[in-house]
Amino acid sequence: MQFFIICLVIHLAYFNPLKFSLNISAHLTRLINQEDIKLMEDMGVNSFRFSISWARILPKGMHGDVNMAGIQHYNKLIDALLHKGIQPFVTLTHYDIPQELEDRYGGWLSPKIQSDFGYYADMCFKYFGDRVKYWVTINEPNVIAVRGYRLGTFPPVRCSGLFGNCSVGSSEREPFIAAHNMILSHASAVTIYRTKYQERQGGMVGISLNTQWYEPFSNSSQDNYATQRARSFVYNWFLDPIIFGRYPKEMQQILGNNLPIFSRNDMKKLKNGLDFIGLNHYTAAYIKDCLYSTCEHGVSWSEGSYFRATEKDGVPIGEPTTMDWLFVYPQGMEKLVMYMKDRFNNTPIIITENGIAESDDPDFSLEDAINDTPRVEFMHSYLNSLANAMREGANVRGYFAWSLLDNFEWLDGYTKRFGLHYVNFTNLQRTPKLSATRYKELITNFQSQLATHTS
């Protein structure tokens, strides 16, 4: 059993720092330091999840040299972690790609990115794979496809029609093209790992999806089918091709020719194309049919025609939090993991993210800010739910809390605090919140619960 804590080294190429009027470059260069590794050690974690910046290793992708300063930067971090007995758990791309690839051929929209990503992965396995044994190829490709190419809220801000406010894009087509290239880029990296490195280096490679748990809004067969569609259009979209070599049938039925096609060769490359499924899991929602019934605000046919509700008869699905999308629904963890177990033949699962945020409040004293009882309760209930799934036979290999430190939360900037440690964004000082102090106890309890079960 592995236990981990996560924090992410973020790269802000596209997220406009001016909006937050803070000196982000200064914060970033100091984001993870020796002091932070000491914090991990104090919490008793045995792994740390972070991402490598593709552009920092290959500023021009495969069309230029490896940046050795970037290699040395990550070597130092990896060695410092291992020195403390903490396994590095590395993500190759977390939302950003080198600008060069966007300029040259449109990034994820071009099949050319498959060999570029393969080359980048090869360089990472070559330089770091002697010490890194856990690899995530792409973090939340389903979020990149939807936010980058359907809603246009994330880079490269492409969308069309009523989906968003973009100058270019095609919301009903491009998400599927970008996703197709991400799936095949993942497959390129995995193929390279398996043929050139895995035997010698002995690590595992997977992918992390953003996964909400979906409950049918009612018992009707329409809502049940809509719920299956939601799962397929949101996460099986990526997992089915990678594991079975084809898109989910709900997507094939609805999208028809709008769904790109895998060649025979692609399918061969894809089958069982991962060693673990990474689940970023936070919350749940109800799903109501909009294919057979009319909905006022349902999602379009290209998204699967359903309505995603966070409440029923005025009652929210779980306790609301400071993030408008995040409701506390711990039973969703067990249900999601059991669903993945059944659908994907008990492929190993790693929870690669789980957590909640506080809103930044400038009037809070440090004492108020570190008293995060709701986070302790959240992690406690989600870990219990995860333990249930494991007792029922799910092959779960690890859990990462999001996040070690208060971080730059994408479009929310520094206004939401997901950390187990409070960061003062003026002087960058870190202070353990209650949850950081309690984490050791939470994971020890979790492990002993499971040990009691197996003995």
Ligand SMILES: *[C@@H]1O[C@H](CO)[C@@H](O)[C@H](O)[C@H]1NC(C)=O
């Ligand atoms: C941001 O911080 C860096 C490093 O401390 C400093 O060199 C730079 O001048 C700062 N930039 C601004 C706009 O304050």
Ligand SMILES: *[C@@H]1O[C@H](CO)[C@@H](O)[C@H](O)[C@H]1NC(C)=O
């Ligand atoms: C869409 O973007 C344009 C250009 O940035 C802006 O002027 C306009 O207000 C935006 N419209 C909406 C509905 O956000």
Ligand SMILES: *[C@@H]1O[C@H](CO)[C@@H](O)[C@H](O)[C@H]1NC(C)=O
């Ligand atoms: C579903 O059906 C069961 C048994 O018939 C019933 O107890 C339950 O309340 C129903 N749930 C919903 C959401 O309608």
Ligand SMILES: *[C@@H]1O[C@H](CO)[C@@H](O)[C@H](O)[C@H]1NC(C)=O
């Ligand atoms: C953050 O640091 C600044 C500068 O040292 C200090 O004035 C402020 O009180 C600190 N904020 C908190 C919440 O500790």
